[in-house]
Amino acid sequence: MAFWKSFKTSQTQGDVLQQLHSASAAEILERRQYLHRILAVTSFLGQQGIPFRGHNEHESSQNQGNFIECMKLLKKFDPFLKNYSSTCHATYLSHFSQNEMITSISKEITTNICDEIKSTGMYAVMSRAAPRQKQRKFAEFVVQSSCGSSSNPTSSADFRCQIFYPCIDRMLKELAHRFSGVGEQIMSGIEACNPLSESFLAEEKIDIIAKHYKIVLRPEELLVAKHFLKRRMETQSIQDMATVFKLLDVDMFPTLHAVLKAALTIPVSSCSVERSFSALRRLHTWLRRTMGQERLNDLAVMTIEKQYLNEINPEKVIDSITSLKL
Numbered sequence: 001m002a003f004w005k006s007f008k009t010s011q012t013q014g015d016v017l018q019q020l021h022s023a024s025a026a027e028i029l030e031r032r033q034y035l036h037r038i039l040a041v042t043s044f045l046g047q048q049g050i051p052f053r054g055h056n057e058h059e060s061s062q063n064q065g066n067f068i069e070c071m072k073l074l075k076k077f078d079p080f081l082k083n084y085s086s087t088c089h090a091t092y093l094s095h096f097s098q099n100e101m102i103t104s105i106s107k108e109i110t111t112n113i114c115d116e117i118k119s120t121g122m123y124a125v126m127s128r129a130a131p132r133q134k135q136r137k138f139a140e141f142v143v144q145s146s147c148g149s150s151s152n153p154t155s156s157a158d159f160r161c162q163i164f165y166p167c168i169d170r171m172l173k174e175l176a177h178r179f180s181g182v183g184e185q186i187m188s189g190i191e192a193c194n195p196l197s198e199s200f201l202a203e204e205k206i207d208i209i210a211k212h213y214k215i216v217l218r219p220e221e222l223l224v225a226k227h228f229l230k231r232r233m234e235t236q237s238i239q240d241m242a243t244v245f246k247l248l249d250v251d252m253f254p255t256l257h258a259v260l261k262a263a264l265t266i267p268v269s270s271c272s273v274e275r276s277f278s279a280l281r282r283l284h285t286w287l288r289r290t291m292g293q294e295r296l297n298d299l300a301v302m303t304i305e306k307q308y309l310n311e312i313n314p315e316k317v318i319d320s321i322t323s324l325k326l
Contacts, residue, residue: 034084035318038092041070042101043309046302049282052098068093099295104320106298108312109305122258122265126273186212186266193263195238201226206259213262221256279303 045052045066054065063069071093075081086092092101117123176184189209192202199205203222210217225248232238232247245260283299284291291299302309 030084031086031090032318033080034086035092035321036314037074037078037081038071038097038101039105039314039317041067041074042098043105043302045070046102046105046299047306047309049279049299049303051288053095057095067098099298100321100324101317102295102298102302104317104324105309105312106301107320108317109301109308112308112311113305120261122261124265124267126267126270182212185209189259190263190266193241193244193260195229195233195240195244201229206256209263210255210259213259215255215258215262217255217259221253225253225256276300276304 042052050066052065052067054061054063054068057064057068064072071081091097185208188199188205189207189212191197192199192205193209194200201222203217203219206222207217229238229244229247238244238247241260241264245257245264248257248260250257280300283303284296
C-alpha cells in the first residue's frame with residue numbers, strides 16, 4: 001500500500017529526481033533574490049561614497065558598519081529578508097564578498113562605458129596625475145612688496161592704460177600660450193565649424209582639423225552643405241555646432257559629419273577630471289587609508305560614474321558573482 005501511495009505521489013509531483021531539481025531551482029531563485037538585495041545596498045553605498053565596513057563587525061558590536069547595518073534596516077521592512085534563512089557559509093556579507101560584488105559592479109559599468117564609446121566611434125581622453133599623500137609637495141612662492149610710491153591713477157585714461165590694457169594683454173598672452181602650435185590650428189578648424197563664425201565651413205580651415213584626425217574631406221560635401229545650411233538658416237535658427245551636426249545626414253555628408261563629430265568631442269575644459277578628483281578625495285579619506293588599490297579603483301568607478309548604476313543589468317552582475325564562487 002505504501003508503494004502504491006508513493007507511485008501516485010510521483011505521478012502528480014514527479015519522481016525523486018524531478019523533485020530534487022525543482023527544490024534546487026527554487027533554492028537558486030531564492031538565493032538570487034537575496035543577492036539582488038545585497039546588490040542594491042552595495043550600489044547605494046558606492047553611489048554615495050559611504051564607507052562599507054566598520055571598526056568592529058562582530059555580532060556583539062553595536063555598530064557593524066554601514067553595509068551590515070543597511071542590510072539589518074532593510075530586513076525590518078522586507079518580508080523576503082525576514083523569512084530568508086541563509087546557511088552560515090553563504091551570507092555574502094563578509095568583506096571578501098563585498099569586494100567581489102564591488103568588482104562585478106565596476107566591471108559592468110566599465111563594459112557599458114566601453115560599448116558606448118565603440119558605438120560613437122570617437123572619444124577624447126583627459127588625464128591628470130596626483131601625488132600620493134606620503135610624497136613631499138613643493139610649491140613656488142612669489143613675494144610682493146611695495147617701494148612706498150604709487151602713481152595714483154585718477155582719470156579714465158589712466159585706468160585704461162594702467163589697469164585695463166595690462167589685463168587684456170595678460171589674457172591674450174595666456175590664450176596664445178594655451179593655444180600655440182597645433183592647438184592654435186585646431187582651434188581655427190573648430191571655429192570654421194561654428195555657424196556664427198565668419199569662416200563657417202571655410203575649406204582651408206576645415207581641412208586643418210580633418211588632416212589632424214586623418215579624415216579625407218571631400219570638397220563637394222562642403223559645397224552642398226553650404227547651400228543646404230544656407231537655405232535652412234532662412235527658416236530655422238542655427239546657433240551652434242550641435243545643431244549643424246544633427247542637420248547633416250551621415251549618409252549624405254560622411255566626411256563632414258566625422259569632422260563635426262571630432263570637433264564636438266574635443267573637451268572644452270578639464271572640469272570632468274577635476275570632479276573625479278573631488279570624488280576621489282571624498283573616498284580616500286584619512287580613515288580609509290588602508291583601502292587596497294583595486295577596491296579604491298572599483299569604488300571610484302561607482303561613485304564617479306554613478307549615472308550608469310541605474311543602467312546596469314543586475315542579472316549579469318549576479319552571474320559574475322556566481323562565476324567567482326565556482
